[in-house]
Amino acid sequence: MTAVPVIDVRGLTKQFGDKLVVDHFDISVPRGAIYGFLGPNGSGKTTTIRMLCGLLSADEGEGTCLGFDVRRQAGEIKKQVGYMTQKFSLYEDLSIRENLDFVAQMYGVKKRKERVSKALVDLGLADRAGQLAGTLSGGWKQRLALAACLIHDPQLLLLDEPTAGVDPKARRDFWDEIRRLSKDGVTVLVSTHYMDEAVQCDFITYIAYGKKLIDGPAAGIPAQVGLTTWRAEGPALAALEEELIGQHGVAQIARFGSTLHVSGTDAAALESTVRQFEARGPQHWSQQPAGLEEAFIYLMAGAQDNFSRDAA
Structure with a gap:
C-alpha cells in the first residue's frame, strides 16, 4: 500500500499585483523526506513555503498538507508545522530559556x-x-531558532534559507540535526541556494522566477536535465573558455577552481568538439557525470525573470 504524502498539492498559484510570483506549482512530499527548494532570490521559494504551511492563501490550486486542505484548513496546518524564517525572529532582549518558554506557551505545550x-x-x-538571544553569534541564533521550531514536536519543518550568514561548522552541525530529525520521521522542506546543502536532500525541486523547472530524487536531477560534462585541467583555462564559447555542442562553460566544466545536451557533438581541443592541447580532458550545479546553471540559463521588463 502506497503511503499518503505529507504534502500533496497541485496548481498552487500566487500573484501580487500584475506579477505572477508562483505559477501553478505541484509537489508531492513523502513522510520523513528532506525536500530541498532551490532557486535564485526572488524565484518564489518563500512564497510557496508560506502557502504550504498556511501562512499565505493561494489564489488558485488545491491539495493537502498533513491531511488538511491547504486553502481551507490553514489554522490546523499551522498547529503542526515548525517554520524557521530567513531572519532571526525571536526576542533579542530575552534569554534563550525565556524565548523557548514563550514559544512553548503560545503552542500550549504540556509540561512546558x-x-x-x-x-x-x-x-x-x-x-x-x-x-540573552541578542548577544548570540549567527550559529547559536540558528540553534535557538531551530529549538523554537521544534518545541511543539511538529510533524513538518519548513526552513527558509536557514543557514544564510553562518559559518561552515555551524552549517554542518545544523544539517546533522536535520538528518537526525528526518530519521525520526519528521518531514523537512528547506529552501537553499548552497549546492553542498542540496546534495544532502533526498529530493529537490528547482524553482526559477515562479515556475517549477524540475523535481525528483536529488541524485537523478542531472540525468533528467540530460547533460553531458567534460572537465578540462591545465594551463590557460581563461583563453580556452573564450575559444569554447559558441562551439558545436557546447551549451555551457563553468569554472570550478582550477578546472573548466564544459557541458551540453548533445553528447556526440560535444565530444567531437572536445576531441578537437584535446588533440591540440595543452589541457587534459576527461568526461565526468554532470552534477547538480551544472544542471542548475543550465536550467537557469533558460529561465526568464518574471520581474524583468521583458516578462511583464
Whole structure:
C-alpha cells in the first residue's frame, strides 16, 4: 500500500499585483523526506513555503498538507508545522530559556518547563540558557531558532534559507540535526541556494522566477536535465573558455577552481568538439557525470525573470 504524502498539492498559484510570483506549482512530499527548494532570490521559494504551511492563501490550486486542505484548513496546518524564517525572529532582549518558554506557551505545550529543558539539552543550548538571544553569534541564533521550531514536536519543518550568514561548522552541525530529525520521521522542506546543502536532500525541486523547472530524487536531477560534462585541467583555462564559447555542442562553460566544466545536451557533438581541443592541447580532458550545479546553471540559463521588463 502506497503511503499518503505529507504534502500533496497541485496548481498552487500566487500573484501580487500584475506579477505572477508562483505559477501553478505541484509537489508531492513523502513522510520523513528532506525536500530541498532551490532557486535564485526572488524565484518564489518563500512564497510557496508560506502557502504550504498556511501562512499565505493561494489564489488558485488545491491539495493537502498533513491531511488538511491547504486553502481551507490553514489554522490546523499551522498547529503542526515548525517554520524557521530567513531572519532571526525571536526576542533579542530575552534569554534563550525565556524565548523557548514563550514559544512553548503560545503552542500550549504540556509540561512546558520539562519540554523547554529537554529542548535546551537536545540542541546543545543548556550551558547558555541564561544568555540573552541578542548577544548570540549567527550559529547559536540558528540553534535557538531551530529549538523554537521544534518545541511543539511538529510533524513538518519548513526552513527558509536557514543557514544564510553562518559559518561552515555551524552549517554542518545544523544539517546533522536535520538528518537526525528526518530519521525520526519528521518531514523537512528547506529552501537553499548552497549546492553542498542540496546534495544532502533526498529530493529537490528547482524553482526559477515562479515556475517549477524540475523535481525528483536529488541524485537523478542531472540525468533528467540530460547533460553531458567534460572537465578540462591545465594551463590557460581563461583563453580556452573564450575559444569554447559558441562551439558545436557546447551549451555551457563553468569554472570550478582550477578546472573548466564544459557541458551540453548533445553528447556526440560535444565530444567531437572536445576531441578537437584535446588533440591540440595543452589541457587534459576527461568526461565526468554532470552534477547538480551544472544542471542548475543550465536550467537557469533558460529561465526568464518574471520581474524583468521583458516578462511583464
